[in-house]
Amino acid sequence: MDIDSQIAAVTAAQGAMPIERRMLDEAFCGPPAPTSTPGVNATKRLALASGLVVFHKPFSGVHVANALAYGQTHETPPLHEAAAWRLAAKLGPPWDELVAPCMLREYAGEDGALSLRAPGWPGDVAPTLNPTWCLPAAFFDALIAQQDRHPGNWRWDGSRLSLIDHGYAFALSGQILNHSDLVAARHRHHAATLLPQEHEALERLLDDPGLLGMANSLLPVRAQALADRARRMSGQGKVLRPGEF
């Protein structure tokens, strides 16, 4: 595996928050749910001992053609899933409350990304109309160069938004964008100007030589692209447009 050092960096950083400890330490309870879309990914739906429901996406289960279509590799989607959470955790509120926690953890002998099931349902466009949720979510998606944020890749429970599925993120310039619905909504509503807490978050990211852990957690070219996006947003005072990777 040629991303061993990035995996090691993410693994070493995780476990500080109580929810992370639970996701790392609790035993799996019973068998996985019977299926999860055979042929596209090998994601397993699992229960932890306390009843938390999680999804395990093994590195070996990445649909290679789909990953390559997005400019990813056969290894990066589970890494990026976990790295997105690491960045959200470092940025703190509101982003650590928006992004579904994700750890790198082994299940049944397979290394992979273990994501916490988010509350709510897919398909609801309400968050695109609600600045409380749309603004911070769009900032995060623009920063991480999320390539596929459609309403199936968030959950809304009527009062809270959760962002899920960050495998196709940390894109590079020129790589494919499928959906960026929250970023598009923020621009559509003339709300692209950065808020004070967003300026402060970018400052913290750029002032840290380790990019809040991202310099070691991402491949160097993708970490550099993250820093470049942060600088552009900070310089322009605006959230980047969809596809501005």
Added chain:
Amino acid sequence: MIQVRFSTSEFNPDTQEWVEVPVAELIADEEEVTISGPHADWISPDISIIDPETTEHVTRADNTERWAQLLPFAYRDGELTVEISESAGARPADGAFHYPAAA
């Protein structure tokens, strides 16, 4: 005609077993997409999907049946199980939403 079945699972801690929960059924033919089921609103007819073989963006308006066959690539997170079958005899359920291909 393409039939797509969406389901999810809930864990029963007493029996330590997963119970399948139906979500929605989508039927695509040359002209129309029909979505029915208890959570038909969870399935968006407006998602475009990247075809991994060609890297093209495929929308419902482009090619309804091809779009339906690519739906598993839109729902990758593991919460929804997406099962595809080609069925000449599938009939839309009563109480469904209908989406014309050219919408």
